[in-house]
Amino acid sequence: MDSKLVLYNTLSRRKELFEPIDPPRAGMYVCGPTVYGDPHLGHARPAVTFDLLFRYLKASGYKVRYVRNITDVGHLEHDADQGEDKIARKARLEQLEPMEVAHYYTERYRRAMDRLGVLSPSIEPCASGHIIEQIQMIERILADGYAYVVNGSVYFDVERYNRDFRYGILSGRNLEDIVANTRELDGQSEKRHSYDFALWKKASPEHIMRWPSPWSDGFPGWHMECSAMSTKYLGERFDIHGGGMDLMFPHHECEIAQSTAALGHGSANYWVHNNMITINGQKMGKSLGNFITLEELFTGSHRLLAQAYSPMTIRFFVLQAHYRSTLDFSNEALQAAEKGLDRLMKGVETLGKLRPSAASTVDPAELERRCREAMDDDLNSPMVISALFDWVRTINQLAEGQQHISEEDLERLRATVHRYVFDILGLRDEKAAGAATGRDYVTPLVEMLLAMRLQAKADKDWAASDRIRDGLAAAGIRVKDRKDGSDWELE
Structure with missing residues (x-):
């Protein structure tokens, strides 16, 4: 492989030579969309960014396993412990099965990505399809003492984890700053600390999306899906974890804590984050x-x-x-x-x-x-x-x-x-592509006008030649004369 790829690793805050764990293979996990609405401009940037990385790794000779998840459960508004699941809410309002809503928007996302030229990942798992793996990882975290159960819900004990490891290693925050900037929420007394986060939530009676677990009928917290699915498909250690910069805290920070608590070590060697669109x-x-x-x-x-x-x-x-x-x-x-x-x-x-x-x-x-x-x-x-x-x-x-x-x-x-x-x-x-499928009407019309102009020049009808050129210019099309004919481009 000729490439000497250097990536900016958010974890170390410096550029590092990319050295995959198992060359010439490379494992990459990227946080994909939450499928509760139409894909928007904000979805385009991470999709194109990591498609570029995927393409370049492959072009450089690596065999890449690219995993991009679909979040169809557990992504709650604002704090991960507050509010109604967005898929469930839309299903309730429109009287649909939640998976109907998830499938509809997943397909719209995939079609939009295809139009943007984004390659399909190697694996595209859904959170709802990996409940068992999430429960198993929660059980490991509980067994090692980094979580606790309250009223059928399971919470990650950030303070206990911070004594053995470090919470905030990715974002550069320390627990004292997080404590100082975290408000205590009314009705959250079941958590030991306001900065603890849910691994599993007990479902309220009206909650549609629920699964049985050792603790309650409920659903996993938002962060848990990525830890469980990246481990399942890429192993306990893999090369690259990516996503938008807005996910760095709390999502990716919580993901590192969960994975480290369950496995005894971090999972990803490189953390890559794209910036935002304004x-x-x-x-x-x-x-x-x-x-x-x-x-x-x-x-x-x-x-x-x-x-x-x-x-x-x-x-x-x-x-x-x-x-x-x-x-x-x-x-x-x-x-x-x-x-x-x-x-x-x-x-x-x-x-x-x-x-x-x-x-x-x-x-x-x-x-x-x-x-x-x-x-x-x-x-x-x-x-x-x-x-x-x-x-x-x-x-x-x-x-x-x-x-x-x-x-x-x-x-x-x-x-x-x-x-x-x-x-x-x-x-x-x-x-x-448009000309091949009959959808591009501009190109053949311009080419026809240029052919007419070429004939006018051959007939020495300079006025007609100039009229065609000036008319195209007025339409935003610049004509470039060459020794063997003419070419054109948009102004």
Whole structure:
């Protein structure tokens, strides 16, 4: 394997060389969606981020087992011990079986991810399908003295755990700070401390989703599913655990504590967290009215959107920023991403039309080196895109005869561009795909107008040629004349 991948490990707070436990295999667990609503813009960033990592590990020669969970039970509003399960609440209000609700939104999520070019994970387990494993892990934690039972519910004893290990190792918090910033909740007297969290909750009489356990008919706490499912499918020790930065505390912190209490050691060697998406500088949220679903983005139906944006535009927009930086959404940013993507795909199209020369004045090894170094440096997709854009300029020079490339180098360049644009960045040429399926009406119309313009120029009808060019420009389409014809791109 040529890759020397360095990842920023949230646990150590530094960049570390990725050294899998069992090379050339790599195990990766990522916290997936909670399926109680339509997939939204916030779902796109972690999905694309870890799809990029999944793709790059595979392209680097690793055999990857990628586990992404589906949370269909136990994800409660705000504090994990408060409120009604969201799936159960929606089922009650709409008079549906809870699994109907979960299945409906799971399928909508999967379809949206497919449109974004996100590969299906190796395994996609559901929390509700692993109740037995969660009960077994809770029993181990109880047996080792790190949890307690009260009125049919089981709570993790954070203070007891902190005496033997350290609670707060991931987020950098210490228990004293957590105590100082945690309020005592009315009606929570059954817990020894307000910062203790539920491993198992006894179900109230009206609660729909419930399972039998040694303690009560109830349901697991939110955090328990990830500890149980990552251990089941990746073993007691695995390579990478990922998710959004908003999950670092309390979810991932609690997960580390549970797993360590049950197993005697931590599970994941590397913790990788993507940053958040903001909208015009504000955190995205329903209460602020800036919560945008992916379907609204694809159709342009949200009031904040100036137009519809294609799935690949959304993916390209996400990849233009480093995964650990904040990504600010705006119409202007998405429109810029749309133009950038069009420019890149035009470069790929031009590359496919190039004819080799006897010798080369360019070296495609430079593109491979820049892209590989960028990806190895903590998945620096913006630098990969920058290198590709530099070579789009070179490709255009090759097409115009300003540079030359041999047959061997041309094949190498095509292979490198295909590898990074399609295999690793996961982009698709939506225009080409649309034309193949009959859904793209713009491309054939533009091509027809360019053919008419070419004929007008052959007839020396310069006025007609200029009218076509200016009309396309007014529609946001820039025509580029080449020695062997014309090309076009979105302005």
